[in-house]
Amino acid sequence: MTISDLMNAPGKPQLPTYDRSKLRPRLIHLGFGAFARAHWMSYHQDFLLQTPDSDWGVVVSDILFGADRFGQLEENDHLYSVLEHSDTISNVRIIGSIVKTAHPERGGMDAFFAPFLEPDIAIVSMTVTEKGYCLTGGALDLANPAIAHDLDNPTAPKSAIGALVEALARRKAAGLDGFTILSLDNLPANGKLCQQAVLSFADKRDAVLAAWIRKHVTFPCSMVDRIVPALTDESRALITEKLGGMQDPNGIVCEPFRQWVIEDAFVKGRPAWEEVGAQFVPDVEPFEEMKLRTLNGAHSFLAYLGYLAGYETIDACMEDANFRSVAHALMVKEQQPTLDVPGDVDLDAYAAALIERFSNSQLKHKTAQIASDGSQKLPQRMLASIAWHLEHNGDWTRLALGVAGWLRFMTGSDEQGNPTPINDPLAEPIAKAAALLPDWDAYIDAVFAMEAIFPPALVADVRFVGGVKQQYAALIELGSKRHMTAMVDC
CATH class of the missing domain: 1.10.1040.10 (N-(1-d-carboxylethyl)-l-norvaline Dehydrogenase; domain 2)
Known part of the structure; x- marks a missing residue:
């Protein structure tokens, strides 16, 4: 799928009008599921449309799932579609902010962690669902099989938490600074829970690393809202129709409504998402x-x-x-x-x-x-x-x-x-x-x-x-x- 192919699509999609060649890896998103594609990346798309000279490009990654999805994304020039659909609105948008993908099944662990070592990475956001935090009673579940595995095999993690700590360990070893970890999962105090999981894991792994993370990483809370159903054969057919017959395996259908409230606690800068509707507050x-x-x-x-x-x-x-x-x-x-x-x-x-x-x-x-x-x-x-x-x-x-x-x-x-x-x-x-x-x-x-x-x-x-x-x-x-x-x- 290329932009030129979509110029005359019947759905009249909104296309990226910014210079995609200027984008470089500055954001990583872990867990490239339906909600991430429909929610925060639509905000970021609007930010880039409004700020066409921005270089805030996105790397999408996953630790366990979605290897095939990333191959399909690359075949489509890192583009995918979002259909905002209701009884009164049907608006197709082409998201163009992605510059790279990373998955351990597509090149191994070193290839997966390579984007985390880009010097300009400022934010790692994540949507890994409640289960992905491996918490029980608000504390890290040390009996969780993935956590137990990752503590024994820290360089080959199977959990998002283990992957984040290993990424930070590699940045520390390379003499790089930290980054903001921004949870976008549907959890109360999601940033605090993420911080609890990451620091608890790091404390078990390496006290010096844990102290470095406490100094160089922030964990803002956020509230996200957009209804994003699982794709059906009917919704896939609708996307194809809107794209003039073109297949988009990463396309997603969602409601027009969206909301994003974020604690403004970023250790290394951030895009001005407030200019496109996000709300930054001291307490989420x-x-x-x-x-x-x-x-x-x-x-x-x-x-x-x-x-x-x-x-x-x-x-x-x-x-x-x-x-x-x-x-x-x-x-x-x-x-x-x-x-x-x-x-x-x-x-x-x-x-x-x-x-x-x-x-x-x-x-x-x-x-x-x-x-x-x-x-x-x-x-x-x-x-x-x-x-x-x-x-x-x-x-x-x-x-x-x-x-x-x-x-x-x-x-x-x-x-x-x-x-x-x-x-x-x-x-x-x-x-x-x-x-x-x-x-x-x-x-x-x-x-x-x-x-x-x-x-x-x-x-x-x-x-x-x-x-x-x-x-x-x-x-x-x-x-x-x-x-x-x-x-x-x-």
Whole structure:
């Protein structure tokens, strides 16, 4: 795929108008998945369009996945497409900021680490999902097989955390300075968690290296928001149509909306992303919690209960007036009270906008996709809010239903007896607990005993246990659709 090939494409794509030959490696992104392609690289594209003389080029890398994707990217002159798609907007953009790729399967470990030794690398951003940080209870999981491997084999890492520490070790040995590590994963305090993982690993590996990292590396927090569904045959065909028949295996479809809030703590400079819509703030936490609890919490709520009800996508859930009403009430009545946001943030408008975004019929965001990795997501999306309500004597009925929906989903079958697509790092122990069924009371107690998900103080509160079990019992008796109808007037 070249720019000249796309000049007359039917989708009229927005093309890079900056001089790509001026770009040099200054940014590395680790984890070249769908969200990275659709979110932060679209901001960076706009920055380059606005600053055509900039040299802030991007190296995309991955430690385990995507080797084939990088080969396809190089075949397309390091270009790929982003289709911003909704019921009213269909805008194709060609991203041209990538100058190089790096993957250990394409040249070995030294080739993978070579871009990290470029003197001008200032930022290494990452999207490796919650699992990629190898944390448990907020601390580095030393029992994690990848972490254990990397501590024994530091120059041939299998984890993102091990790779970052080895990259910094090589920079230190070469007499180079550090860089900023910018987490773009959907985690509260993502920068702090990344820092905890990196420094804990470095402390175990080499105390002198760890001290150097503490002095030369920063870990700003960030909040990212854009709905990016997994590609389907339908969305791939749409991209091909927009590109005039050209195939783009790295193309991605996403919603038009995007948001990026970043802590301004960069040790070696940064692009002026604020000029193209990013927001730099001294404290990201209020924005993180707003998004994680309101958007992501409602998304998970709809994913578990919608899937059980037979709804394949989020927009299908939104077509059910009861699901739509209860999801909105969850945001406004139960999540909003737990938030402490700046005074100029209109939470009611935010919730209303989320309902409209969820209703985008063009995205086909699958409930099964959102339901994955629930054991990693539940604590920040629902359990933290429940703990707040228990302390403040608030109403958390819908949050209890969300937790019950996850528990019901994780039993392994939906309400029609069909298998549920479980994709979770704790799938095995949860499946062992599900073997206690049909004694669902014992099943729930066994899952609640998993401290990696449920804080012991929360489980010790009889109000929590009783509230969730009450909602679970109602799900068993009524089914998801009928129970959601009953919840409308709560």
